[in-house]
Amino acid sequence: MAAIAVHQFADCITCHAWSPDQSMVALCPNTNEVHIYKLVEENWERIHVLQKHDQIIVGIDWSKSSNRIVTVSHDRNSYVWNEEGSAWVPTLVILRLNRAALCVQWSPKGNKFAVGSGAKTVCICYYEQENNWWVSKLIRKRHDSSVTSVAWHPNNVLIATTSTDGKCRVFSTFIKGVDAGKPKKSGGGSLDAKFGEQIVQLDLSFCWAFGVKWSPSGNSLAYVGHNSMIYFVDQIGPSPLAQSVVLRDLPLRDVMFVSEKLVIGVGFDCNPMVFAADGTGLWSFVRFLDEKKAASSSGRSQFTEAFGKFYGSSKQGTSNDKSRAGVHDNCINCIVPMKESESTKMTSFSTSGLDGKMVIWDLKNQEDLLEYL
Amino acid sequence: MGEHVEADNAEAIITRIEHKSRKIESLLKQYKPVEALKTALEGSPPKTRDERCKSANWIVVHRALMAIKDVDLMFSSLDPEYYDILMKYLYRGLSTGDRPTCDQCLRIHEKLTQRAGLGCILRALSDTVNTV
Numbered sequence: 001m002a003a004i005a006v007h008q009f010a011d012c013i014t015c016h017a018w019s020p021d022q023s024m025v026a027l028c029p030n031t032n033e034v035h036i037y038k039l040v041e042e043n044w045e046r047i048h049v050l051q052k053h054d055q056i057i058v059g060i061d062w063s064k065s066s067n068r069i070v071t072v073s074h075d076r077n078s079y080v081w082n083e084e085g086s087a088w089v090p091t092l093v094i095l096r097l098n099r100a101a102l103c104v105q106w107s108p109k110g111n112k113f114a115v116g117s118g119a120k121t122v123c124i125c126y127y128e129q130e131n132n133w134w135v136s137k138l139i140r141k142r143h144d145s146s147v148t149s150v151a152w153h154p155n156n157v158l159i160a161t162t163s164t165d166g167k168c169r170v171f172s173t174f175i176k177g178v179d180a181g182k183p184k185k186s187g188g189g190s191l192d193a194k195f196g197e198q199i200v201q202l203d204l205s206f207c208w209a210f211g212v213k214w215s216p217s218g219n220s221l222a223y224v225g226h227n228s229m230i231y232f233v234d235q236i237g238p239s240p241l242a243q244s245v246v247l248r249d250l251p252l253r254d255v256m257f258v259s260e261k262l263v264i265g266v267g268f269d270c271n272p273m274v275f276a277a278d279g280t281g282l283w284s285f286v287r288f289l290d291e292k293k294a295a296s297s298s299g300r301s302q303f304t305e306a307f308g309k310f311y312g313s314s315k316q317g318t319s320n321d322k323s324r325a326g327v328h329d330n331c332i333n334c335i336v337p338m339k340e341s342e343s344t345k346m347t348s349f350s351t352s353g354l355d356g357k358m359v360i361w362d363l364k365n366q367e368d369l370l371e372y373l
Numbered sequence: 374m375g376e377h378v379e380a381d382n383a384e385a386i387i388t389r390i391e392h393k394s395r396k397i398e399s400l401l402k403q404y405k406p407v408e409a410l411k412t413a414l415e416g417s418p419p420k421t422r423d424e425r426c427k428s429a430n431w432i433v434v435h436r437a438l439m440a441i442k443d444v445d446l447m448f449s450s451l452d453p454e455y456y457d458i459l460m461k462y463l464y465r466g467l468s469t470g471d472r473p474t475c476d477q478c479l480r481i482h483e484k485l486t487q488r489a490g491l492g493c494i495l496r497a498l499s500d501t502v503n504t505v
Contacts (some may be wrong), residue, residue: 206499246457
């Protein structure tokens with residue numbers, strides 16, 4: 001089995017994040033609170049509840065380098081939480097948004113974080129030592145609609161965003177004094193751009209785009225569209241090379257690179273999808289990760305199955321249609337990598353979704369996928 | 374200026390659709406309904422926002438669609454590259470409310486969904502730019 005652990009933490013989980021040593025997990029149970037669970041003798045115990053936001057929290061990220069948690073919420077605010085003794089102390093970050101914040105991610109070095117919002121802007125936040133204050137700088141231009149996802153390039157300067165205007169864009173976030181010196185040129189993108197300058201705009205999707213991620217090297221990126229498509233882009237720069245892969249099933253919400261040649265997508269099909277690149281760099285759908293999902297061979301047509309979807313999820317899992325009863329039984333909206341140490345290859349990750357489950361997956365015993373790791 | 378170009382462009386598209394229509398009639402006379410459908414779907418949607426062009430193209434596609442008698446036979450020779458555009462025209466057909474058209478569209482819709490999956494429906498419904 002690819003799924004090695006399943007935990008029912010709540011009725012619904014909007015997002016989750018792991019502590020740097022992966023002994024703790026922070027998640028939002030679809031409320032204005034963050035719950036932190038710790039693994040104590042094989043059991044997950046709730047050890048902290050972070051209360052400060054007024055509305056649903058939609059983004060949590062736990063910095064790998066500094067043990068700080070950043071949260072964003074529909075209440076338009078963001079807090080950076082520091083562990084002081086046995087308590088988590090929040091610091092308000094003034095984002096100056098007039099719409100909900102939708103997503104957040106720490107930069108690879110942990111000295112900046114990016115917030116995507118419904119105000120058609122991206123906030124790049126950094127700590128100002130002299131004022132003891134998190135400052136937010138806005139990228140106001142370009143986005144014609146809500147920013148649904150942000151992803152940092154490994155070089156700590158470029159970010160990729162997806163938006164409900166269907167576009168995926170790459171910006172420079174070079175901040176003088178925070179990013180020491182000009183970063184070295186790596187990958188396809190030019191890095192001598194000013195703050196907020198757009199490097200490239202990818203115009204592949206005609207509807208909402210979600211879940212952008214960079215490959216580990218930063219040479220390519222992947223994002224998904226609400227039209228059941230996934231897009232892979234190489235050579236980010238003036239002349240990017242794009243590939244679109246058409247899905248047979250329901251759309252994805254988020255993606256994750258396991259390696260340069262292996263991508264996992266999660267979404268409305270309740271079952272992670274595996275995509276791989278062959279020797280020539282051509283991406284294709286390999287299979288569903290949760291084997292329980294057999295090809296729909298039952299007598300029911302796909303059409304009636306579609307109706308079942310429309311009339312609520314209560315039918316799912318209870319009906320005699322076992323083909324969809326996998327580990328998750330509702331939309332998966334969050335996928336987070338889990339890396340044991342810097343030296344080993346990443347093989348495991350966790351997913352959470354609207355069914356309130358958090359599932360840990362491991363690819364180590366998936367023999368057909370090992371060649372792509 | 375822009376409007377003028379659009380009008381010229383629309384005339385060119387209408388001429389192309391008329392040409393397509395004649396080709397389809399001759400294919401139907403030769404009892405090649407699938408070839409007729411492929412011809413109708415080619416070059417769709419017309420690259421314009423002009424509703425006149427879209428309607429003209431729909432009339433042509435509708436003519437070919439209604440001539441399909443055996444849906445399974447049709448799919449055995451229709452390449453997957455046509456699936457997404459066919460689905461868009463099926464929804465246009467269903468939106469007319471015309472009984473025989475809806476019957477035919479639903480018949481094809483069932484088989485198309487079996488072959489192309491729910492993703493095909495999603496692509497037809499979510500694309501608000503390339504409408505047919």
